[in-house]
Amino acid sequence: MSNTSTCAIPLCDIQASYESLKNEIDAAVARTLASGQVILGPEVAALEREVAAYCGAKYAVGCASGSDALLLALSALGVGAGDEVILPPFTFFATAGAVCRLGATPVFADIDPETFNIDSEEVALKITSRTKAIIPVHLFGQCADMDALHRVADRDGVPVVEDACQAFGADHQGLKAGAIGEIACFSFYPSKTLGAFGDGGMAVTNDPGHARRMAALRVHGMEPKYRHHLLGWNARLDAVQAAMLRVKLPHVENWISARRLIAERYDELIDSMELSDLLQKPVRHEFGRHTFSQYVVRVAGGMRDGLLKHLQSKKIGCEVYYPVPLHLQECLWNLGHAEGDFPVSEEASRSVLALPIFPELTAEQQRRVIGECAAFVRQQVAVAA
Ligand SMILES: *Cc1c(COP(=O)(O)O)cnc(C)c1O
Numbered sequence: 001m002s003n004t005s006t007c008a009i010p011l012c013d014i015q016a017s018y019e020s021l022k023n024e025i026d027a028a029v030a031r032t033l034a035s036g037q038v039i040l041g042p043e044v045a046a047l048e049r050e051v052a053a054y055c056g057a058k059y060a061v062g063c064a065s066g067s068d069a070l071l072l073a074l075s076a077l078g079v080g081a082g083d084e085v086i087l088p089p090f091t092f093f094a095t096a097g098a099v100c101r102l103g104a105t106p107v108f109a110d111i112d113p114e115t116f117n118i119d120s121e122e123v124a125l126k127i128t129s130r131t132k133a134i135i136p137v138h139l140f141g142q143c144a145d146m147d148a149l150h151r152v153a154d155r156d157g158v159p160v161v162e163d164a165c166q167a168f169g170a171d172h173q174g175l176k177a178g179a180i181g182e183i184a185c186f187s188f189y190p191s192k193t194l195g196a197f198g199d200g201g202m203a204v205t206n207d208p209g210h211a212r213r214m215a216a217l218r219v220h221g222m223e224p225k226y227r228h229h230l231l232g233w234n235a236r237l238d239a240v241q242a243a244m245l246r247v248k249l250p251h252v253e254n255w256i257s258a259r260r261l262i263a264e265r266y267d268e269l270i271d272s273m274e275l276s277d278l279l280q281k282p283v284r285h286e287f288g289r290h291t292f293s294q295y296v297v298r299v300a301g302g303m304r305d306g307l308l309k310h311l312q313s314k315k316i317g318c319e320v321y322y323p324v325p326l327h328l329q330e331c332l333w334n335l336g337h338a339e340g341d342f343p344v345s346e347e348a349s350r351s352v353l354a355l356p357i358f359p360e361l362t363a364e365q366q367r368r369v370i371g372e373c374a375a376f377v378r379q380q381v382a383v384a385a
Contacts, residue, residue, distance in 0.1 A: 009356050009365050011317030012191045016360040017255075021247055025197075028243035038239045040219075047242040048202070050249055051186070054169075055178030057204045059211030062237035063218050066165040066187025069201040070098035072235060073161045073183040074133060076203075076213040079104050083132035087163075088118040089325040090345040091137040095163050096326045104132065106335065108327050110342045114283040116296070116352075117144035119344075124152045134160050138167030138177055140321075140354075141193065141259075141293035142285060146172050146180045161185065165201075168193045169256045172288040178204040183214075188245055193259070193293045194252050196241040258359035259292040265363055266295055266355065269370040278303065278377055294321060295357040303380065304351050310376040316369055319354045 018025060032043055044062045052060040063069050079085060081103035087095050089108040099106040109122035118136045134153050136144035146160070153160050164170070164177040165187035171177065178184040186192075188200030203214050213230060216223040221230030267281050280298035284290045299307050304320070311318045325345040327337035339346065355369055 008315035009317060009361075009369060010358075011319055011354065011356050013358045013360055014190045014195065016358060017195075017248065017251075018197070020360075021251070024247045025244050028247050029240055032240050032243040035239075039236050041239050043239040043242040043246065044237050047237075047246050047249075050246060051178075051202055052204060054249065054252075055176045055184070055204050057176075057179040057184075058206045059208065060178075060202050060204045061211060061214040061218065062242060063201045063203060063214075063235040064237060065199045065235075066163075066185055066189060066192075066201040067094040067098065068218070068235035069165075069185035069187070069203040070094060070135075070161070070163060071101060071233075072203050072214040072217050073185055073205075073210075074098055074102055074104070075217050075230075075232075076183065076210045077133055077159055077161070079132045082130065084128060084130045085133045085135060086118075086123055086126050086131060087135040088137055088139075088345065089327040089342045090116055090322065090348050091139065091163065091326065092165070092322065093326065093329065094165070095135055095137055096329075096332065099135075100332075106326070106332070107131070108337070108342055108345075110344045111348065112145070113344050113347070115142060115144075115285055116140065116348055117142065118149070120145060120148035120152045123149065127152070127156055127158065131156065131158050133182075134158055135163050136160065136181075137163040137165075138170055140282070140296050141167050141170055141291035142282075143167060143170050143172040143177055143180070143288050145285065145287065147287070159183075165189075166192065166293045167291060168293075169252055170289055170291045179206065182207065183210055188241065193255065193291055194245065194248060196245055198238070198241055200237050200241040200245065202237075255359040256289075256291045259357060260290070262357055262359075262361055262366065263290070263292045263295050265366050266370065269366060270297075270373075273370055273374045275370065275373055275377065278307075279373060292357055294354045296321065296352050296354045298348075298351045299353050300351070302350075303376075304353055306380070307373060307376050308353060310379070311369070311372055314372050316372060317356050320349075320352060321354050322352075323349055325349050 162184035221232030
């Protein structure tokens with residue numbers, strides 16, 4: 001028998017949702033393989049309809065990854081050499097990678113210290129005549145302040161592309177991520193809130209022109225067959241992934257509820273174990289639903305790396321999203337940034353820590369996670385004394 005007080009707690013448990021839906025998922029795979037249609041085809045088209053309906057948007061274009069969804073969105077908007085795209089430096093690399101791949105220049109705008117999302121006042125300072133798009137990232141499952149951002153963007157008619165890769169199911173003033181910006185990009189990477197069993201992504205929009213261009217771009221810009229008006233690439237979604245995602249989609253609301261409950265339990269544990277000085281709880285914005293794709297605390301007093309090591313030594317999965325902000329990444333040296341350029345992002349990189357969260361995480365496991373944080377504090381106090 002496993003001893004629950006010592007057994008590992010993963011950051012994210014991808015197997016658990018497979019175990020709970022095994023029969024349906026296996027049947028969906030078998031059905032797709034038997035159909036012989038393994039790339040795009042009816043499964044992908046059905047998933048596109050279902051995701052669009054879920055988001056309350058008109059169109060969805062399935063693609064190979066969240067990274068490709070970003071590339072498709074920016075390409076459809078005509079982003080290219082000489083253009084600037086505004087984005088936060090505190091995000092996964094793909095947000096900036098898509099901009100650079102198209103020959104455009106990423107222009108960073110610092111984040112809000114409470115939500116870690118892009119600060120619209122910083123965005124306003126960065127808009128120029130060359131700004132072709134703004135990409136807010138709905139980090140950790142909570143939407144950026146889209147009203148404030150739209151007020152800034154609309155003044156200059158700049159389209160807003162949501163990087164909603166971490167925010168499937170999040171909402172903002174009653175609109176779901178995916179139906180707020182001009183185009184929204186989702187990732188079905190296995191550890192995301194709605195995860196495939198491999199790579200996958202989707203771009204969602206209300207604009208028929210964008211939808212049509214993105215659908216063409218993902219097949220080398222081919223429309224009709226062997227006629228290429230646009231310079232695309234292969235960004236197709238596998239039918240097997242789509243079929244499995246269709247099994248999972250009806251469960252996503254329950255999973256989000258479970259994640260929100262887990263987040264509340266973490267909050268309560270942090271308070272009841274008197275750790276709120278050490279661990280700053282995630283801030284929920286009043287304008288929408290946080291889906292907690294990650295439960296990220298800020299660790300005070302320069303103790304983040306020490307706590308990370310302690311939790312890892314106790315086999316508790318945790319992670320730093322993200323330890324190096326994008327403006328300090330080696331491959332972006334040519335942008336000419338230096339330490340100090342985006343202080344809020346830099347501070348976040350030094351203090352954030354993601355704790356285990358997945359729908360099946362138990363209250364008992366959570367008590368162990370926060371209990372180990374308390375044990376770490378006791379150790380520090382003992383060392384200092
Ligand atoms: C996961 C992620 C991506 C990229 O998605 P992939 O499917 O891995 O290509 C882009 N942006 C953000 C913010 C992400 O979290």
